[in-house]
Amino acid sequence: MPMNAQGRPTASGSIDDAPRPTISGDRGLDHEEPLIFELGREGVAGVDIPEVQMSEERLGGLRRRGPIGLPGLSEPEVVRHYVRLSRMNYAIDAGLYPLGSCTMKHNPRLNEKLARLPGFADVHPLQPQQTVQGALQLISELMRWLTTLTGMPAVAMSPKAGAHGELCGLLTIRAALLARGDRRPRILVPSSAHGTNPATAALAGFTVDEVRATDDGHVDADALEDKLGPDVAAIMLTNPNTCGLFEPRIREMADAVHAIGGYFYCDGANFNAIAGRVRPGDLGVDAMHINLHKTFSTPHGGGGPGAGPVVLSAALAPYAPLPLLMHDGNELRLVEERGALPSELKPLGRMCAFHGQMGMFVRALAYVASHGADGIRQASEDAVLSANYILASLKDAMSAPYPGPCMHEALFDDSFLEGTGVTTLDFAKAMIDEGYHPMTIYFPLVVHGAMLIEPTESESKESLDRFIHVLRVLTEEAKAGKRERFEGAPKFAPRRRLDETAAARKPILRWRPPPLPQAAE
Amino acid sequence: MRYLPLTPDDRAAMLAKIGARDVDALFRDVPRSAVVSRDAFDLPDTQGELEVERALSRMAGRNVSAGSAPFFCGAGAYRHHVPAAVDHLIQRSEFLTSYTPYQPEIAQGTLQYLFEFQTQVALLTGMEVANASLYDGSTATAEAVLMAQRLTKRPKAILSCGLHPHYAETVETVAALSGEVIRAPIMPGRAEDLAELIDDRTACVVVQSPDVFGLIRDLKPIAEAAHAKGALLIAVVTEIVSLGLLEPPGTQGADVVTAEGQSIGNGLNFGGPYVGLFATRENFIRQMPGRLSGETVDAVGRRGFVLTLSTREQHIRRDKATSNICTNSGLCCLAFTIHLSLLGEEGLGRLARANHARASALAGRLSNIDGVELITPSFFNEFTVRLPKPAASVVDALAERNILAGVPASRLWPNERNLRDLLIVAATETVTDEDCDALVKALQEML
Amino acid sequence: MSETRYTDQHEWVRIDGDEATVGITRYAADQLGDVVYVELPEPGRSLGQGGEAAVVESVKAASEVYAPIGGEVTAANAAIADDPAKVNADPEGEGWFFKLKIGDSAELAKLMSAGQYADFLKGL
Structure with a gap:
């Protein structure tokens, strides 16, 4: 009977319940982790880049004189540091994440894989357009899904997140009003709105007028209609609203704002409740952003990146920002300047450099095409x-x-x-x-x-x-x-409740090196 | 459908618990006439992974990826080698699939890397504080102009001609609403005299260095001129790797530094998502846009991090917020932070020197070609040459030969006829000697 | 002999001759939670009745402080800017915000007495 003769205890044993501090400060799988600046040492790096001979320096005399102050770490140290940090986070992959209004749904991994194809990930935004026809095709295909699902004729793709989409939408409204010589100052926003709504309205140069909610959690449509007048540029409603309710009088409110010559901006943060069943275009919406990172499952990544394309009604479509994607025979063409456009198109300008969140578009298209x-x-x-x-x-x-x-x-x-x-x-x-x-x-x-x-x-x-x-x-x-x-x-x-009061009273927003010990006299 | 766990039996049991006849009953507040059927959408049905992957891969295959050709494009987006560890780490579920860190006890991973990111950005730019990112360099610059208008209570922003025109247009879109935006006349390869444009209504001067043509700008005299009139200097950096080798804006007197952080940790991605960096002086923090992670302690005295100074933000301050931004570039700043940690002081210095050496050598070779003139006497990893014919036609012809030769100035300024022969060429560490040979040879044959 | 009056925005104003001292009420301080930041008006600034005069912030809330009556600012309480906790500790004493030289004392008539303010709070 050949065997390993040395046995060992295999029962779970008795438990000493009182947790006592460990020697290391770590507790099993719970590791404490210092800041990256408290690790590392001079002369180490996690990359191997050969030193080059600079034959001719052409820096205009502005070469850096002092050190930056970054620590040096090898690859295993960096990997361990960020793996340990990751383990202090909750995530949808690890458990139910019921944050209302934030839509923490599953993030399919196919989307991640496709976004990393070199044909999407390793393409420059200013390459000749004949070399990026597949990227433009992808954007065009996603535009078709978004306009079809919303029942809207046009979509602006460049906004980089929901709030950026709100700004884009309100600026198209502003442009449409200005085109008819109208400088209406006021936007009606319900008291239940996301904070971004009033903040965006103010940024777009409007004043915000709050509309109260009824006792049953809806926007008070009567109060809203009472506030309408020739100085109202738009109403800005979330539907379904932030109480999780569909606004039953939505069409009536849309008709009322149209009757006074204003527009209806819809915050589309909650489009995921009605997608595939209700088209915002049928409700009288003039502009609505779609959070690709909520409705169409692009990952939230601890706070971004997002993407906030804005669907537009026929009345607002001519004012969509640059660049515009146009069909040119069999080719797709990004139009990046006003001069190349037919005169009926009057883009409001540019929301950002380049053409929007391509990496998010790939993921969103993979998601809608899968579903x-x-x-x-x-x-x-x-x-x-x-x-x-x-x-x-x-x-x-x-x-x-x-x-x-x-x-x-x-x-x-x-x-x-x-x-x-x-x-x-x-x-x-x-x-x-x-x-x-x-x-x-x-x-x-x-x-x-x-x-x-x-x-x-x-x-x-x-x-x-x-x-x-x-x-x-x-x-x-x-x-x-x-x-x-x-x-x-x-x-x-990983932490007990944190002292947010102290954090705000004496803000510490960055690491600083500890003071050097005083030199002996 | 592979993403939906509920079975028909589950759905029936749940409806029974709710007391609803069918799912339509749950949508009773929706006007009946607004409900459409499946057939209202001219869109396909559910597809498997295999089919979706096939369709999207086909689209990807129609693009010329930067890695498949000699590649020299820059002008605001740069191709660098990103270490494999970066993408592996940012795909960890705990980073990829977490939300904004609203519950700090279970989000220390995100809050700590944001704090590290803020520190790295402050160190690189030579500024006192930085935020936890904005969308990209262009929108960060627009936010900086708005902040300068608030701080100085003055309306006017003066934009240097060397500011990337997409950035200038982005600034105009928002800052023209609350003030006025003046763009200096274009002088490629030269530093214009901005001092003469500054007056007592000027909130800020916005200067990019290296500028869009690649020219390195001395910010010190502009900072002095701006400060003498009570205006702020906003320095813009679109190639953040340059700060591994160049004097940072902070030590040259900048009041705000905005930058595109894509070059570190993030791919080209056809223009996004990228990561906007925003750094400034400590006494401006109450006017800063965007999230901030701050250090504090927990109930038992351990160091921890929380989102702080939130009263600046839209979810508390609503129409009086410093910005409407909510979602920012979380995962892209994580990629930035990890890549910069791998580089460290020494790695970043070597990377920056490799870039400059590569570009400097290429600039020398190109300017030896008959009819080609280098117009940027100083530069980092990107320079501008004047060709003897329109650059767009040369770039298109070279693309036919599978060379992505750079960005013609006419792509950025379609209406400036005197810029049409200019080609903006970037050469990073990813460019090989063979790539340079191919470009030089093709240009010699063509010009 | 000083007299304290109250606004429906939860400011108090204590009158001493032609000088008025302004702060936020105990109720307001409790509602805000731990005060972390105050922004005070510069001495010399002239304020109209009901005009925005100061800002008070806690971690999760922020509010403007309005001038209960019009006048010229003569002093701001630097002690609460340095240590905002004083606002919670003693809102109607050491935690005062600023002093005014009263413009038009007739404006005081629009404000509430201590008793009226107490009744007002009961109605909230």
């Missing part, structure tokens, strides 16, 4: 169904200001926490200990202590049931006065 029109419709339905399932499963425990049905996100307020000593923030932080990213909290502003849950279509029923169970138990414990899970939560995250 197809039927799959996009099914995805919207599943997103709405999942949100309603959460609303129906939790509204007796938590408190829902609007009974539903909702669209793609379910809104709760904090009245179920009244008298418990637990706040919306505490509740959210307790979810972290349960392994979940919290929902969007304290937005929209029209609801007290708001909690906005958007499950998206990417969750299985088992996943939703487990999430609902956790929220129900948390709710019951809060109501029963058991505050242990809430006080000081999160306890199991």
Whole structure:
């Protein structure tokens, strides 16, 4: 019986429950990680670039004199540093990410693969156009999907994110008004709007006039119509709105603003609830941005990059920004200057250098082509169904200001926490200990202590049931006065609650080298 | 559909729990006449990975990629070698599929790399503070002009002729709403006298160095002239690798530095996504646009990072925000940060010197060709030559021979007839001796 | 003998002869949360009644502070600019924002007394 004669304990053993500080400061898989500037040393690099002989220096006498101050690290050190940082992040790949209004759906890896094809990733924006016909074809194909899905005749592709798309849309409205000699100053924005809406309106040179919400979570259409007048340039509505509700009087509001000669800008952040089922063009929308990083699954990447193409009505299409993509016989042509355009086109100018977020366009086209029109419709339905399932499963425990049905996100307020000593923030932080990213909290502003849950279509029923169970138990414990899970939560995250007050009072926005020790006299 | 986990049975059970007859009942607020059927969309049905990959690969195959030809294009976007570790790391799920770090306890990875990014940008540009990125160099420049208008309460922005024209047009789109934008007359290969354009209504002067023709500008006299009149100097850098070798704008008196960060960590991507860098003086931070990651401590005293000074931003300040920006270039700044960490002080210096040496040698060879004149006496990795015939026709003819020879000035200024013979040529470390031979030989034959 | 009046925007103003001291009320300070930043008017600046005079910010909120009455700014409280926590600690005392030389004391008639303001708060 040949064998390794040396046995070892294989049972789990007894547990000493009191966690004690480790020698290293790390705890198992939880590693602490210094700043990159606190690592490394002089004379090391993570790249091998040969030193060259500079035969002739032509720097105009402006050669750098001092060092930059960057640390030197080898490749394994850099890889380990960023891998360790990554492990301090929550991610949709790792768990349900129910941030309302943010649409954290699955990011298919096919999209990543295709965006890295050299024919897209390694192409310069100013190459001769005959060498980039495939890139232009891709943009043209995505434009066809976006205009068809929205029922709008035109789309401006260059805006780089949702807020940039809002700016583009409002500037086309401004240009259209100016073309008829009209300088209307006012834009109506509901109180439930995303902050970007009033910020963009102000940036585009308009004054913002707030329209209140009704008790059932909709824009007060009567109040809106009362505010309309010859000085109103546009209304700026989100539909479905930020309470997760479709605006039933949307067409009436569109007609009313058109009747006074204004335009209807729609914030398309929530288009994912209705894509494939409702066309914004049929609702009287004149301009709407589409967040490719929400509706069409391009990854959020910790805060970008996004892409915010803007679909435009026939009235606004002539003012779309440069560059424009035109068909020229069998070729596609990017037109980058006004002079080359027919006189009926009057582009408002340029939103940015080059032609928009190509890398995001590839991913978005891969997504819509994978889903197809039927799959996009099914995805919207599943997103709405999942949100309603959460609303129906939790509204007796938590408190829902609007009974539903909702669209793609379910809104709760904090009245179920009244008298418990637990706040919306505490509740959210307790979810972290349960392994979940919290929902969007304290937005929209029209609801007290708001909690906005958007499950998206990417969750299985088992996943939703487990999430609902956790929220129900948390709710019951809060109501029963058991505050242990809430006080000081999160306890199991890489950090406990952080002092945001101190961060804002004395901002430290960069690393600085520690002061050198004083030289001895 | 492979991305949708719910089964028909799941859907039926969920509808039963909701108490809805069918999914249509959930859309009851939608006017019936606004609901369209599947057939309303002239678009295909679901396709498998294989079919989608085939269709998109075919489109990709119709483009001439930079790596498949001798390649000399720049003018605001540059081809550099990006180490394999960069793309591997940014594709880690925890970076790729996380949201803006609104819950700092479970987003320290993002917040810490943003803090590192801010530090790197401040160090490179020689400025005190930097934000956590804007969309790209052009929009960052427009934001800087708006900030200067707010800080000085003056309307006028003066743009140097060497500012990339796409940047100038982007600035005009937004800054002309709140003030006026003056563009200096074009003088390729020379530094114009901007001092004479500055007056007491001037909020800022915007100068790019190396400029769009490649010329290196001395910012010190412009900074002095601007400051003497109470105006700010905004320095623009479209090729950020240049700061590995050149005096940074911060030590030359710039008040704001905006830059395109694409060159470090990010591919050409046909123009986007890129990463806008924005750095300035500490006493301007309350007027800065964009997110900021700041250092603090957690409840048990450990160092940690949070988004801070958010009262400048749209989600709190709404119509009084310093900018409407929300989503920025998160993953692109991560790529920048990792690549710059791999380079380090020594690697960046070597990279910058390799670029300059490559371009300097090529400029020498091209200017030896009969009829070709180098018009930028100083430059980093990009220079401009005057050809004896329109540059666009030369570039098109060379493209037929599979050489991407650079960007003709007429692509950027289609209406300036006196610029039509100018060719802007970039040579980075990715250009080989064989590439240069091919370009020189083809030009000799053609001119 | 000083007298304190209140606005419906939660500013208080204490009158001493022709000088007025302005701050935000305890209610406002509590609503904002920990104050992290204040921006104060320059002495010499002339303000109209209801005009934007100062800015007060917490981590998640920001608000303008309006001049309860018109007048010329004579002093700004540098102590709260250095240490904004003073606004939370003692909003109606050490945490004052700025002083004014009163322009038209008739404007005081539009403001609330302490009792009226307390009733006003109950109605919110």
